[in-house]
Amino acid sequence: MPTPEEALKFYFGYDAFRPGQREIVEAAIAQRDQLVIMPTGGGKSICYQLPALLMDGVTIVVSPLIALMQDQVQALQDNGIGAAFLNSSLGPTELRSTEQAVLAGQIKLLYVAPERLMGDRFLPFLERIDAEVGIAAFAIDEAHCLSEWGHDFRPEYRQLKTLRQRYPAVPMTALTATATHRVQEDIVAQLALRDPRIHIASFNRTNLYYEVRPKQRDVYRHLLQLIRQAPGAGIVYCLSRKKVDELAFRLQQDGIEALPYHAGLEDETRAANQTRFIRDDVRVMVATVAFGMGINKPDVRFVIHYDLPRSLENYYQEAGRAGRDGDPAKCTLFFGYGDLNTVEFLIAQKVDPTTGAPLEDEQRIARQQLRRVVDYAEGTECRRKIQLAYFGESFAGQCGNCDNCLHPRPVEDWTIDAQKLLSCIARCKERFGMNHIIDVLRGSRSPKVLQHGHDQLSTYGIGKDRSAEAWKHLGRSLLHQGLMDETTDGYSIPKLNAQSWEVMRGQRTVMIALPARSLDEPAPVGDRFLKQTGPKADSLFERLRQLRKRLADAQNVPPYVVFSDVSLRQMAEKQPHTLREFARISGVGSRKLEQYGETFVTEIRDFCTENDIPLRSPSLGTIPSNSDDDSFDPTLAYAKPPRDRSESRSALRLKSVSRTVFYTLELHQQGLSPAEIAEKRGCGIHTIYNHLDKLLEAGQAVDLGKLVEGDRQAKIERAIEAVGTASLKAIYEHIQNTLGETIDYDSIRLVRAKWRHTNRPDS
CATH class of the missing domain: 3.40.50.300 (P-loop containing nucleotide triphosphate hydrolases)
Structure with missing residues (x-):
């Protein structure tokens, strides 16, 4: 079995775990119950998705919303992972097909809403899964929905406690982004988690x-x-x-x-x-x-x-x-x-x-x-x-x-006032709310103050010099600074803690920021909280975003399923020009490397050529923009043997063409159009055009006439004669300016590839 790190890179393209993830994955593989509290963006999904891929059987993921599970499944499938969902959006045929795939062992993660999971029809199917394939684990996502004290309580989640009764040996992981201590206890009790490993990540979203x-x-x-x-x-x-x-x-x-x-x-x-x-x-x-x-x-x-x-x-x-x-x-x-x-x-x-x-x-x-x-x-x-x-x-x-x-406000020493406030709380026996404490401090004759005899306390009236709003501001500040507590049962009764007594004994100074004296807005934050990469990298980033959008639209998926902004930004900064370099980008796993690698590398190389940015190779230094130093085959996941430098350029180009590209050639020679090849292979059409580009430049038997009409070929060739082959953009603009026509970049790229092969000395 691969190590967790190897599996992480292979499936998801990440080189290292985030803090806490590896320990959670190991505990899941060891079949231990867990409660994972990790803020949004902290990587909760990896914590149950990766163990599911390393364990026998199907992991059942409980998710509350159709849109959420559909997005998760799309992203997993785009990484080449067997995942599916069962919800009301599926018709009878799709439902049967999905169920058959699960029972055939083709699905590793099955997403289900809690209502369907506990329904009369699904429970017998769950029994079949357990008997025929095996249930690896239950993952309860958005687990705060279990608790009445959570921010989004859902009664249907309460039924999930029967899973422990039905499948006592199956481990269970509950995950949520936020949970107070009370909600944590409720989740553990409701799911009957056994000696759970509890992981609470920091709630601090530093970005x-x-x-x-x-x-x-x-x-x-x-x-x-x-x-x-x-x-x-x-x-x-x-x-x-x-x-x-x-x-x-x-x-x-x-x-x-x-x-x-x-x-x-x-x-x-x-x-x-x-x-x-x-x-x-x-x-x-x-x-x-x-x-x-x-x-x-x-x-x-x-x-x-x-x-x-x-x-x-x-x-x-x-x-x-x-x-x-x-x-x-x-x-x-x-x-x-x-x-x-x-x-x-x-x-x-x-x-x-x-x-x-x-x-x-x-x-x-x-x-x-x-x-x-x-x-x-x-x-x-x-x-x-x-x-x-x-x-x-x-x-x-x-x-x-x-x-x-x-934009800090001025601060003042309010230690004496804090001592007055805390002393008043103590003399009121920590049984009354802040408004009542303030009434006592300011000498109020309210019926409640008189009823409890608090007009006889030593702290009665010692705070007349401060407004009620000032005392409220002090109370909030003491609470925020941890110098005072309050109950969480809905009554908000202030309570003293160890720090409170330190203040009252004069062992701790209390500095309070003054409340705003006007409603003027704070100064705008500006760009210092935005990523700064430089104009060239920013331009490439936007171009890669547009490419990602086209690919996503062609596949009917959200753009982030293709690559995240983080991955695109790395591409824009590092400008990888070979598949080997592209594979080092965060978020590029084996499936994404094969599916999108050539498309993005080609786009990056074209951008660099058009903007006179020299391409650099770690081993060769600066290389010509039309060079092909890509001897990395994503289908094999390792580099080919070193090249014999005495070989001709055409032979080198032929050796650099990978198996996946030759498969495109085979389908082309069978008469399939680029769109049909893309559909058959389950990839974007731009990937297929990049394959054809490589094949043409390597001198392979691609019928260019079936891809670009003869008169358009002639116009592109005349433009190449005028401006050269270095820049696709220059060719495009020359045709537009001289002929008033628009010819797509894919056609220009294919004709240019044929031209380069035909007009080389060794062709």
Whole structure:
């Protein structure tokens, strides 16, 4: 069996695991139950996909949304991995075909929604899988849906606990991006995980820039400015369907390619809008939170919350849909107190569906969660420090990648006031909320203060010199700095901790950032959070993105299924001109090397030729742009023997043509068109044209007349005589300028290849 690292490179093209992944994979192979908490973009899918490929049997993956499982399966299939899904989108014929493939052992990962998994029809099929093929493991994705304390509870997930009863020997891995300690305990209990290995990765998304901006009357103008300045695709979240439709329309009127997404749209419209966004047909999606877990798009460069999110966990999840590929991205929250009324209205809708009675416990918890969002928005400490503390993770602050760290407000020593506040909490026996504590400090004669005799406390009235808002600001700061705790049962009762007593004993100084004195916006972040590569690399990156888009459209898949932006950026920076060099790019596994390698290498070499960029070989130094130093056969996955330098150029070109290219020649000679060859071979048509280009330049029996009409050949040849063969772009533009015609690059490339072979001295 290959090592985990070898399998990682072969299937997924990555040279090394991210922190924690290898240990999770090893534990899965050892058939141990696990709970994996890893933030969005941290590589959760590898943690169950790779073990599935190294174990006997089928791994059953529970996934909550059709779009999510379809994206996962597309990406796996594009890597040459046997994967399938069973959901309501399949017709009877497709359903039977998929089931047969599973029972035939052709599928290693089978994605199923929880409702279907526990349905009367599927459970007998699951028994057949276990008996005939074997169930390697269960992977429960988005496992926070199990818990009523999670941000997206789904009752159907609760039924999954019967899997342990039915298949006690099958290991189970639960995975989620976020889970508080309470949710973690709930997941373990609901799935009956046995002595699970628990992996909690850091929730710190270092590539994300966080900022809060005031929501003023001209907020739309600032939104439009943000979108126009930002690179790439983005999501704008709103609380209501009406606001989504209004914003999407206004952005369209202002020249932004934007579409709406909310539950009020027709299913077909909603699905079509999501598909267009994922496939880069539009740039911006304006959405309610209905646009959630089904988004598997890794190259979202910005997320803007136009309205207030309902909880800090929701905000972390929604903002976390930016920068899943690890590249820099920006998360902006517009905060205005007017949004509080909207969220309070939504909370009031939490009622018993049978009786209509308010669900008071749920409403109380929701209001506490809303207060935490307000605390975050009004906070003056490092945004990351506040977020990570919510999940129980300590962070020193000063991240250098949020508005509060980059644009710090003046700080003052508030130690004496902190001692007053904490002492008052202690004298009130840690049983009352912050508003009551502030009433005591400011000497209020409210009935509640008098009822409990708190007007007799030594701390009564000692805080009259500060406003109620100032005391609230101090309380938030103490909480964010870890100098005070509070209950999480919905009542938000402040509690003292060890650090609180250090403050009261004078052993710790409390420095507080002053709240904003105006609603002026912080200075824009600028480009320092964007990848800087240089003009040539940026131009090549955009060209490779266009190539990726064409290939993706031809295969009817999202562009990121072909390659991620991270991989394209590496290609643009390193400019590999041989398959061997291309194989070293992150994200290039064996299947992608065979499927796309020649297409992308050709595009890179053409770009370098057109822009007078010398191609360099690690062993040969600078080489001519028309040289073919590609002796790497992706179908064999190893280099061919060294060349005999005494051989002719034509012989060398013939030896450099790989088996996969000769298969294209065989199909061409059988009379198939390039499109038919591409369909038969399951690859893009541009790959086939690149094969034909290589064959023609190597002098093979390609019938050029069947590919390019005679009169077009003659026009291209005349252009080559005029401008030479170095630049496809120069040939293209010469034909356009002198004849007023447009001839496609593929035809020009084929005629140029024939010309080069015919006009060489050794031909």
